[in-house]
Amino acid sequence: MANDEYDFLFKVVLIGDSGVGKSNLLSRFTRNEFNLDSKSTIGVEFATRSIQVDQKTIKAQIWDTAGQERYRAITSAYYRGAVGALLVYDISKHQTYENVTRWLKELRDNADSNIVIMLVGNKSDLRHLRAVPTEEAKQFANVPGENNLSFIETSALDASNVELAFQNILTEIYRIVSQKALDNGDSAQANIPAGTGISLTKQVDDGAAKGGKCC
C-alpha cells in the first residue's frame, strides 16, 4: 500500500469512562467525523492516521475501547505496545473526572511505565454545563512528583483542539524517541533517517541507563 509508508508507528490508546466521547475523538481525528448518536463501543475499535512531524511521517494507530472495558476482557491486548494514552473525561460530568485516578492506576498496572499520558477534558463545547474547572484539571495534571501529564481540553463536536491533542501527544512521543536517538550520538545519529529500527535498538541500553540516572 502506497499510503502505508511511514517512519514511525505509534500505538495510542483512548481510555476513560463510558460516554466521555472517546469514539468521537477518534472519528474526529481520523475521519473528521462526529456523530451525536454514536453507539457504545463494544470491545475494541481501531483506526489510523498519519501526520508529519519534522518531515517524518508518523503513523498513529489509535485504539478505542468500551469505557466499561476497564472491567477487562482485553486489557493486556489493549495496552500491549501502547506508547501513548489519551485519558479522557467529560468536563460536564464530574464523576468521569474523579475516575481519572482509577484510570491512572489502570495504566500503571497494565501499560508500560513510561507511556506518555495526556489528560483530555472533552466536550468543552458544553460551557453551560461545565462541572470540572479547567484550572483544577490543569493542576491535577501537574502534581509535582506524582502526575506528569500533559493536559488539554477538547471538543469532538466542534473539533476544537482535537487535532492539537493528537499532534501534541504524537510529537511528544516522537521527541522522546528521536531525542534518545540523538543523545546516543555518533553512529546512531547517522542512522536515524534510514534505519530507525537499528539505531533505537542499539541505543536501548544506553537509554535505559540514562533514564535511571535522571530519575
Next chain:
Amino acid sequence: MRSLEESRKRWQVTTRHATSLDELKKSVRPNGHDSPCVSGLRSVCWKTFLLFQSTEVTGWSRVLVDSRSAYTSLREHLLRYIDNPDEVGSASDPLNDDKSSPWNTMRQDEEIRAEIFQDVERCMPEEDYFRKPETQKTLLDILFVFCKINQDVGYRQGMHEVLAPILWVIEQDAIKTQAEEMSPGPEEDTVMKEMLDRSYIEHDAFTLLSLVMRSAKSFYELAEPDKRPDTSFTGSGAPQQGASPIVERSKRIHEVYLARLDPELAKHLTDIEVLPQIFLIRWIRLLFGREFPFDDLLALWDTLLAEDPDLDLVDMVCVAMLLRVRWQLIEANYSMALMLLLKYPFPEPPYGPQSFVDDAIYLRDNFSAAGGARIISKYGARPLNLQSSDLRPSTPLGQGSSPKQKLSRTRSPLPSPASFLKQQGGVEALFQGAAKGVLDRGERLGINQAVRDAVGEVRKNMQGLQASRTNSTRRSEGMRWSLDDGRSVPSSSKATVAAMNARNLQLARMLDQTMSDMRAVSKEGDKEQCVEAMDLAVAKVEFVKVYLEDSTMPLPPDSPPLDPASPSAGLRSPSPQDPLQIAAPRAPDTSSTTPKQLEASPALPESSSPPQSTLAGPEIQIAPIPATTGLRQDIPISIPTIATAQGTLARPKAPVPTRSTIAQSSFSWMLESDSPSNSPAKSSPPKPSSPFLKSGRRPTSGPNREKAAFLFGEEGGDSSTTSSRLPSLSDADEGYNMGSIGGGKVK
C-alpha cells in the same frame, strides 16, 4: 404493531409451518419469503425455539402465563422504589448509612440504571423506534431487572444490543388493538391474542433475553469473580489473573476450530499476531449485531436460534465468517487484517449473512480441513488446494467419519465448549492447588526443602521413565480431537480411549485415597506423624500430577504386588521396566522413621480408626478400616504401590461418580494436548504437538516482538519497505523498551 387482520394471516402462516418443532426449524432456514419468520410471526418462532420448545399450541398459553407472571412479580419487587419513590420516605431515615436501608439500595439502583441508560440512549440510533422514550424505558427496565437477578455478571455493555432485536421483534408482532377488541372474538384467536398481547411486550422480551443469556452470559463474564466493578480498581494491582471466558472462547475458536478447519489461515493469524479476542468480543457478545444490517441480523438469528438455542454454534459462525474472507486475510498484514475483521464486509450476493449459519452447521458436521476447504471453495475465487503439505497432517482425521459418528454428531448434546474448557482448567488448577496447599502446610509444619527434593526426585524419575519409553500405540492427534469435540471418534482410537478412561479412573482413585489420607492426617496431633504423612501425600499428589502431565507414561498395573517386607528396596533406584518403584519422599529417613512410626502407634489401627472413618466417611466412599491400616503400613513403601494397593482395596466404592466422570472427560483431553504428536518427524518430548496448543509460540513471535512492531511499524513482515527499516526483528525486542522514552521525558 399490526392490525388484528394482518396478525391473523401471519399467525396462520406460522402455525402451518409449526407442524413439529423440527419442521418449524427447517422452515426458517431458507432465507426467503417462505420463512415463517418473514411472512409469519418471527416472535412466535423465536418464542417457540427458546421458550416453548414445542409446537403444541395448546401448551403455549400456560408457559406464557407463567413467564409473564414471573416477570411481573420480579419487576414489582425490584422496581418498587424506582416506580414509587414516595414509598421509601416513610420506611426509614434517608441519612442512615445502613447498607440494607431502602435509601441505600435505591441510590445504588439509580447508579446502575444510569449506567445502563447511558447505553440505552445510544442503542440503535438509526431506528426511530429506539429513540422513543417509552422504548428506552422498557429497555432500561428489562436490563435493570436482568442485572439485579444476575448479579454475578451484572449489566455489561453490549447486553442492550442483544435485547434490542428481541424487543423489536416482539413489538413488531404485537397486535395494535384496543383492550375491548382483544377479549372477544373467534375461538381460534384466543391463543394468538394472548401471544401477541401488547401489554406483555416487556415481559416476553425479558423472558427471551433471559433465555438467550443463559448461554450468552458467559460471553460477558469476567476473569475473576472478585473483579467486580467496585473492586476492580481497589484490588491488587496485578493485571490479568486468568483469562475471561470470552478470551478463552476466542482462543479456542482460533487455535482449535479454525486450526482444524483451515490450518493455514489459523497459522497466518498467529503469525501476524492478530489476537482473536480483539474482533471476536464484539462479534460474539452482540451475536453479530454490529456486523450486519439489522434485517440480515434478524434472519441470521432466525437460523441460529432454531439450530442451537444454546449458542454453541456461534463459534462456528465465527469460523465461517473468517473462512469467507479467507483469501483477503491470508494476504493481509496486522492492520489490514484488523481493519477487515473490525469492519466485516457484507457478504457477496446472493449469499446473505444468514448463510454463515448454514456454513457453521456444515462445518460443525464436517469438522475437518476438508470441510473447511469445501466452504472456502464454495465462495472463494479459487479452490483451496488441500494437497499442500502443510494441510496434510490434519486431513486424514476428518475423513473417517462413519455413519455412526454422524449419528452421534447430530444427537450429541455437547456440553458447552466454554464450560468444557473451564472444567478442564478447573481440574488442573485443583491439583496444583492441592499440591500447593500441602506444600504450604508442610512448610508450616517444618518440612521444607526435604519435601521439594523428594518431589523433584519423583518427577525426575518419572521423566526418566518416560524418556525411555517408546511411543508405541498412541494416536494422540486423533484422540485430542475426538475428545475435544466429542463428535468423531476414529474407530482405531477406541481402544486408546478405553485405556485412557481406565487410566483416569486409576489416577482418580489414587487421588481419592491420598485425599482421605490427608484428611485423616490433619486431624492427628502428632507432629512427627503429620510431617511424615504429609510428605507422603505431597508425593502422591505430585505423582498423579506427573502422570497427568504426560499421558504417554504407563501407569502401574491395577494390582501391583504389595511388598511391605522390603520397604525401601526400590527407593531411589527405579528401573524403566518397573514404573512402580518411585522414590518416596525423604528416602534417607525412611529406615529410621519406620521403626519409630511403628513404635509410636502400636495400637493405632484400633484407636484411630473411628475418628478417621467419620472423617472420610460421607464424601469419600472407602472402607475406613482397610484404608487406615493401609496408611500405616504404607508409609515407607514406594508411592505408586501404596496408591494402587489402596485403590485395589477400596475399589468397589472408591471412585466417587462425579469425580471420575470429570476425570474421564477432561483429563484425557488435557493429557492428550501435552502428549507428543504421532508425526514421525518429532521425537517424544512432552511438548505441545501443535503450534497452536498451549502457548507454543515461535521464539520470534513473542509479545516483545509485537511491542516492537507497534512502535516501529513492522507489521508481520508484509512489505519490503517496513522490513527494510527493521533489518533485525528479533533484536528489536529491546527496542521497544520505553526506558529510552522515559529517559528523555525527564528533562
